[in-house]
Amino acid sequence: MSLLEMEKKWQSKWEEARIFYSDPKKMKKFFVNFPYPYVNGFMHLGHSFSLMRAEIFARYKRMRGYNTVFPFGFHATGTPIVAAAERVKDGEKSQIEILEKMDVPKELIPKFSDPEFWVKYFPQKSIEDLKLLGLCVDWRRSFITTSLNPFYDKFIKWQFNKLKEKNFVVKGEHPVTWCPKCNNPIGDHARLEGEGITPEEIILLKFKFNGKILPAATYRVETVFGVTNMWINPEFKYVEAEVDGEIWIVSPIAADKLTNQKHDIKIIRELDPNDLIGRTCENPLTGNKIPILPATFVSPEIGTGIVMSVPSHAPYDYIALKDIQSNPLKYGVSETLVKNISPIPLIIVEDFGKNPAIELSEKMGISSQEDVDMLEEATNIIYKKEFHQGVLNEKTGKYEGVKVSDVKKVIVNDFINSGIATLFYELPGKVTCRCLSKGVVRIVSDQWFLAYGNSEWKDLAKKCLAQMNIYPEKARKQFEYVLDWLKDWACTREFGLGTKLPWDEKWVIESLSDSTIYMAYYTLAKYFEDPSYNINPKKLDDYFFDYIYLNIGNIDEVTAKSELPKELISEMKEEFEYWYPFEFRNSGKDLIQNHLSFCIFNHVAIFPENLWPKGFGVNGWVLVDGEKMSKSKGNFYTIRQIVSMYGADAARITLMNGGEGLDDPNWDSEFARTITDKLKNWHDFCIENYGKGRTEKLYIDRWFLSVLNKTIKETTEAMEETNFRTALSKGFFGLQRDLKWYLKRCLNSPNKEVISEAIKIQTLLLAPFTPHICEEIWEKIGFKSFISNAAWPEYREYMIDKISEESEYYIEDVVNDIREIINILSRGELKALEKIEIFTAEDWKWELIELVRNKENIGEATKTAMSKEEFRKNAKDVNLIIQKCFKNRYFPEKFNEKEVLNEAKSFLKEEFKTKINIDPLEDPGNDRKKSLPRKPGIHIYFM
Template identity: 25%
Template structure:
């Protein structure tokens, strides 16, 4: 039987070892039951994990356990995202080195060494939390398999005409010194100045307001809205650019905001995306001001060699000295920044690789309707993002540690040479192609850029399916059953995966997408590694409070909503763990001499609690089918605390202790009911708190059930609901409640003997309730209970 107190510190490592040794969670490809496959976000190897990761990943893990117990053959691999810019930064910081200062192969070796350490730490953390994933199918985004599939993805899209190379303006981070995609932008309010500057038209002043006066050197034109009656007489003339004294045309365009600044605007290469749109629309030439390091180019007078902010300050000073600055107004200015480093993004011309997504925009919108979104309103975020796409996906990055492009360029004719698939994975810097250029030249230049990390992460379903490998199971698992992820990467991971899977396979990547919320450090601020606002280190939390306590807390929130975390929250978890152990200990104590033979004789109150359990599991199952873990747990909690512990166990306690008074058959009815109901409860809670439920199961039930682990059992839910039985249970609970209330109000002990309880209830329930009277009398300590017939239910206590 169970020990007096539950000891998670001793139990959880032992149970975990038992699961590992018995391969409880390994995926069986040959099993006949339907596959439920899960596409889990590979955590980025960029430092320590925090409670926010635990929150979302554990919610998804609970779904894996639930689906397994509903009879599915669960395919649940786990990955590690270790080829991105955050990994480079981690390695540089830990080793106090710079990637650019080392040979690429040497830096890559350093990266592999560091990420190996963190992968082991991450795996240990997830395992200690009781994750039921199949570690034999884990993957790394920098592994040979992932590199091969990523490179095959590139080649496949290149052959389909979806990938192209182009020299054009691109979003660029001068801090990280790499091109980026639209999805990597964030908006940020910064303090700036709106500078009203004098341009000249035929000796007449033309007032232009700008936040980027450092770009005067690259001014291409002045634009005026044709509806602007005050200024449209300037259209068609030429304006002299201050300080630099060259002329630019004054043109009309309806996109000019007449209410902003002076109502007229200068177009430079490039201040923002509007400049870029006009650059393309009017076929302007490019004039360079800023280089890839964020420094003003050598050919720019007055400010060459300065940083952007230094140059801005100096130009404003020069304008003021020369009487060319009308006024300068301090403002809070919304700008686009790189999500990784918060550096303001520039638009610079560069030769980059792109995936054409804009031509498939309508199809990518319609694919959203083929996927079930949980919560449903999250689909709106996807739709809004796709509708507002302005750029094709730039997939090349000027980094060091990543998946190389399988590409070379012919130095003689300029052709692109693509690697053969049999050569993959390949690093073109270290290995030549297996064939010369079609022009016959062997003078080939390797591509030095690497693939955007999302270009690999977006093929996670293909990596899971070993796409185009010898053991390819893509068609068996895709569309996958479910993708789980956070809402802020709908625009990246969700969108890119939908796009790439459609481009490759012509279908959606998964049937359902489960969008989790954040854990907030304080109101409105999510916990993140970069902000260092997580004061609770997960490993220490588990050691101090137990994995089950952490897991129970993670199951408290409504799907898609953000929550806050405090150590005090775990007090509720610990109270539950203690209650489950004690209730199980009390229940199992009364099964010591139970013969485990089902009796045809079941009292109505016993039937009620089993019917109530079935109803509870139906409701919880409906919630879990919609990924509402918090609502499911709350439903089961209500049954456990209120129905089972507070009412049923109290109701049958006397019958269990005193078979000589209540009858041995009646006691057997209660024993069968407790055996069945407690097992059902343990199975229900096993998806939330797998360790304690396994421990209770192994201590008693394993001897009598067919499986060695509770996690191999199935949720057994009857489709029909006995409404009359549930109604009877409502009456029973009300009687018990009123008796307790009466004693409390009269300052009486709960064991105080009541003289009489008079109950009136509808006729159909009178005969059934009569069978419950012995238990009711014992539980309420009442000398007599009288039942009368009435259309309404009433209770009178004397």
């Protein structure tokens, strides 16, 4: 039978027997889950590693005797699917290609213009794929999110009502990237350019100009103390406008931006920049009168089109100033106006002198304000240096002596409070919407937030984390950091699939926010998804979830309202109470800073302490043969591709062998290719050897039983910590090596009981990883029930036999020594051996070791030894032995070398295909003298 057939066979047997359909039982339970994937495509290698960790742990715990449940849902909330469907509708080529590349049948593609079709198609395909991988999932509990699933919809509404009751959902405003034409926020997926760009906060400083305001936009408020002049662009028109009751002068584009940022704005008239150039305005902070000068580097697109000039710390300003001072007439200003302008240094930085901008501009050889690239670079360097290391000087008044990075926020607040500055948002790069319009920043008001910044809430979350298992424990710090740092999260959108905010239906609950406590929903999904229960979602409201999840209300009321049988409601409630909380949820480490932390927050907000999450596992991102997986590199694989190329068992074990901990696991194609044969060989070996062999007990059998038990111990420990790679390394590769040695040592004649035991143990240890082939072996060696339900092997302490392990190391060392000598002497060419003689150490050498074992140092030891006549006459060897022992701090325990060697004699004979003499009476080469304890003298005779 081919491996593929084997996999098919067992997958259908599992399904028939419904062995992974887990229901409450009077047993200890284990609840494993995985963040449901977003259903805009097939599941791929990236998903498979994280979910495989959940899978392996689930199978392991099942074998450890836990009633284990592993449910699996699908996520459809959010905008990407809607946007993609929209694109299909528009016949957009690139989107259609994406689908084609996924091997979606051509005739189905038009159907993808409906988001609902995605939500039907991909979950179904994903389930197929995951079944091919052999997951032990209870598929009765699968569901999709959003209002397309009325049950889930009700559940999310309940969740948000709960949060609202506790004042954890609050209203506020926040800036978004916005398309003025579509009248919508532009998410990353809806952009032609500018992915990842988000609004940045900048400050407008209100310079006074004849009762009007010249608002200069800046990231660097602290430099207002050093402004020497203002810049405006002489080539563009400006406008005068009434803004929140003041008269502002800004570029027309800036006027538009202000409208989107909640400012009341009315344009009064257009303004020629030349009417401003040459005149003076007033620094609102220092009261200094400063000239308004022309500069072409000023862009009307950025900020307000008005720039304050700080030549000491801004390369642009310095260069522009130099330009104009060297040739005022060219710029149409009088010489007297500019000649006395000199930079005002404000910030002290270690690696620079007084005027960093001047130094750096000159060092880089920037000559004109048109050298944009170099100016940008210089600006960046200076900004970073000054922000992180800079300290303000005496010109900055009360801020003197403080680091820029420490005082920036304070300055901003001070300025805003005193009315000389206001907040403004700007995009740090160009964002273009799919409709080709340019994105702007818009302040969205009446936005709803989850108040993760709330300190009481935070404290509860931290308490929860402290009680949780984190796998690996190393990741805990990261969680602690994130819980501290999380701020309020905008939890509603105006667009996309999802559940409507129950009390404000213009909003849809955002995708990360509707996925925080849904693990509790799995316990009920089994009922909701089964039509035979005839549950009407319209009847299910908060009262229902209150009762099931929180034990609020009474059964009679719930029965009446839901129109469901009392017994069913009780069963559902008991089901939830049985399974919850969950023990293990595993994901990529990228979800630490949002989803997993949100999961903690929402649990502690809604559920009592006994229902808080018990454990999270996190892992790195899958590499493919050492490289990041990406579609453009052509190393992007879906689960179905992987399974069809290598088979499920090979794929599973390859994934788990790829890595553990927080390191990025590596999918090794070479390993995947070669492991199949190893597994197949194991299968064949089991069938050939199980229940066969000699009945006589030998010394080496004891050794192997000891090793077997040590392996069980180490593998189990690794499994408990979800260190699956270690588990494979000990429990498979290590054991295989030991088995090989065992077979060699007993001259391929294993003891029947021992070999059968080994076959059982090895197959059991492997079962979570490669369940299909293990089921097959299990069946063929005569077990009637599934290995998936078999008990994990128990470690038996009394089987551990230190002495036989030590003796075996000794034999190994002897073999290695003999081999080394042969290699050196024969130099690669094969010479036939005549015989090998082995001489064990004389008793007095062992006695010497006993004598010096507890001595402080070599001198002490030598002195003691030499005081005895019998050692004195072998002074040279005594010295050698003492030195060796002390050098390695290793004093071997005495054992009967001759006996051990004799036991292994036939093996040695077989191994070297020659005669072996142990302690022969004749010793013509005086080889016995060379023997040391645990290191016999060896003499090799060639033909």
